[in-house]
Amino acid sequence: MSNKKIYLTIITGTVILIIASMLSITYGAKSVGFADVIDAVLGRNIENYNVNVVQARIPRTVFGILAGAALSVSGVLMQTITRNPIADPSILGVNTGASLFIVIGISVFNIQSKLSYISLAFLGAMLTAILVYKLASMGYGGATPIKLALSGAAISTALSSLVSVFVMPDSSVMTSFRFWQIGSVGGASNEDILLILPVVIISLIVSVFISSDLNTLLLSEETATALGLNVNRTRLIAAVCGVLLCSSITALAGPISFIGLMIPHLIRLLVGSEQKKLILISALYGGSILVISDVLGRLLGRPGELESGIMTALIGAPCFIAIIRRAKVANI
Amino acid sequence: MIENKGFLVGIEKRKKRYNLILCIILLMLLSLICINMTLGTNATYPLSDVFKVLMGQDGIKGAYIIKNLRLPRTIAAVFCGIAFGVAGNTFQTLLRNPLASPDIIGVSTGSTVAAVYGILYLHASNGAVSVMALISGLAAAGAIYWIATKGGYSGARLILTGIGAQAFFTALINWMVLKGAEYDVPSAMRWMTGNLNDIKSDGLPLLIFVVIIITGGIMFMGNILKGLELGDAYATVLGINVNLSRIIIIILAVVLIAFATSVTGPISSIAFLSGPIATRICGKRQTNTVSAGLVGACIVLAADFVGQNLLPTRYPVGVITGILGAPYLLYLLININKGEKV
Numbered sequence: 001m002s003n004k005k006i007y008l009t010i011i012t013g014t015v016i017l018i019i020a021s022m023l024s025i026t027y028g029a030k031s032v033g034f035a036d037v038i039d040a041v042l043g044r045n046i047e048n049y050n051v052n053v054v055q056a057r058i059p060r061t062v063f064g065i066l067a068g069a070a071l072s073v074s075g076v077l078m079q080t081i082t083r084n085p086i087a088d089p090s091i092l093g094v095n096t097g098a099s100l101f102i103v104i105g106i107s108v109f110n111i112q113s114k115l116s117y118i119s120l121a122f123l124g125a126m127l128t129a130i131l132v133y134k135l136a137s138m139g140y141g142g143a144t145p146i147k148l149a150l151s152g153a154a155i156s157t158a159l160s161s162l163v164s165v166f167v168m169p170d171s172s173v174m175t176s177f178r179f180w181q182i183g184s185v186g187g188a189s190n191e192d193i194l195l196i197l198p199v200v201i202i203s204l205i206v207s208v209f210i211s212s213d214l215n216t217l218l219l220s221e222e223t224a225t226a227l228g229l230n231v232n233r234t235r236l237i238a239a240v241c242g243v244l245l246c247s248s249i250t251a252l253a254g255p256i257s258f259i260g261l262m263i264p265h266l267i268r269l270l271v272g273s274e275q276k277k278l279i280l281i282s283a284l285y286g287g288s289i290l291v292i293s294d295v296l297g298r299l300l301g302r303p304g305e306l307e308s309g310i311m312t313a314l315i316g317a318p319c320f321i322a323i324i325r326r327a328k329v330a331n332i
Numbered sequence: 333m334i335e336n337k338g339f340l341v342g343i344e345k346r347k348k349r350y351n352l353i354l355c356i357i358l359l360m361l362l363s364l365i366c367i368n369m370t371l372g373t374n375a376t377y378p379l380s381d382v383f384k385v386l387m388g389q390d391g392i393k394g395a396y397i398i399k400n401l402r403l404p405r406t407i408a409a410v411f412c413g414i415a416f417g418v419a420g421n422t423f424q425t426l427l428r429n430p431l432a433s434p435d436i437i438g439v440s441t442g443s444t445v446a447a448v449y450g451i452l453y454l455h456a457s458n459g460a461v462s463v464m465a466l467i468s469g470l471a472a473a474g475a476i477y478w479i480a481t482k483g484g485y486s487g488a489r490l491i492l493t494g495i496g497a498q499a500f501f502t503a504l505i506n507w508m509v510l511k512g513a514e515y516d517v518p519s520a521m522r523w524m525t526g527n528l529n530d531i532k533s534d535g536l537p538l539l540i541f542v543v544i545i546i547t548g549g550i551m552f553m554g555n556i557l558k559g560l561e562l563g564d565a566y567a568t569v570l571g572i573n574v575n576l577s578r579i580i581i582i583i584l585a586v587v588l589i590a591f592a593t594s595v596t597g598p599i600s601s602i603a604f605l606s607g608p609i610a611t612r613i614c615g616k617r618q619t620n621t622v623s624a625g626l627v628g629a630c631i632v633l634a635a636d637f638v639g640q641n642l643l644p645t646r647y648p649v650g651v652i653t654g655i656l657g658a659p660y661l662l663y664l665l666i667n668i669n670k671g672e673k674v
Contacts, residue, residue: 161654
């Protein structure tokens, strides 16, 4: 892959990200002008109504970028360590696992703070991911795509019926849980973002840090061991990072599916599977695409909005089917 | 010659055993029907009263409840259970994967999309919702089949495409529920969980008719189904028109599942539980169409009884079957993944 093409990809990605953020801030039920955006960023003219609108939209945009980046990188990591093209937080049932733990937290332990939301979501996500992967890798052939997808789908079905056991009898739980079933980037406040920011940034840095080990891991387990790599440790670190990334986002936004599946495939087509580039560029594009789908959701769902979790599934599911049809992807 | 005889005796023995098991399941089903007709949270009626009411005798206490509430509910439970069980078993046999039941590979959800649209936006009557669910279930199955088999049939690709389609439909449903008028959402949600509460007796004759005819059709094609389960190559050698019979069987199963879904909503897990349970108790020597149907009916009746009477809150039947399904699913996954290449 020539450097020129990679630079071009990065520049295009940055431009898309900037345009997407501008759209996300200016477009909506109340359109605002460019001057208002400048004012809001600089903190001038606070009394102006439009400036307030902009200030309300900034956390949403920032969170959208963060969530898209985190989910995409999480997808890259999961696809690499499972050596499976369709590994993704939503396929692995991680979202449902996080939801179940949150619901149990709300209804049994009456949790309130965002921190307990996030820790429960992480716990649920981690346990589900391990369970699904272990189930799928039993027996002949290890975790093949079809075994992984079926295990994930089946576990999701099972867990979501458990979710309804906790939700159904209690309407107050239903109300607090509602935003969970449909992922949305709209609900995040500045404090929420600050809470998960360290987790996301540290996981991203660690992922970039271990990217050369991941490259070695991609060769094959035997080769990696022969080259002196501690395979299990690398896998474990990557898995923890991947689950941390997607569960912290899921804790705040609810399940946003398919971003983690689509983006890595798209980027792999553009820049190849060198892990460091893949991780960084996936983060860049993931952020912009989630923001774009959020804007599209506001456009299509007028006068209200269409939650981004729905948008990504509507766009992502056909992509998933297309990925299955491309037999070549089987050997990433 | 003697060896040959022994071989035949074995077949006869297994046939007898199968028939015996069928009788036992049937007895279980009958007793569950009796339990559901007589016991209830508010009132319990002796079996003799129930019979008298059904025979048309007047002046019996509780006649209204028995005739207009419990009877339709029980009939719907039995026939939808049969439909889900038979359709699930057919898909599982055809795709040679016990997890490939219609509720995991998107067919039931395809029905649900149209039903939810009908309930929320068209305010359609029960009958119209049923028709829409039926048509869209067929269309969804057709689309999944077409996309997955373009350029050659592959069971694995069909399953994966179905899972993708499932996600797509679920997103559509979430969208509609979110944008629907608030007072319509509960009825849509109730429909989506799968429940037996709003059964009207006027729709039942059609359900009974369809379930019997199509189950008969699938039983009639039992040998062909058995051939297809061996794989395309063997089926062709056995003289089966593979593509045509596969499409006919899929259409039959989809009509069955879409019809049952249109009456009760998608009752989860029945379709994928019944087949494996039936196979477990009857063995794999015959297509377990009948046994899977009877097992399905038993599960629905039992789960409805538990949901109505034995728990602190009244749960719709779909929630109970969902919970029943979860541990079994785990067990099934472990066994399949250990046992064979999927």
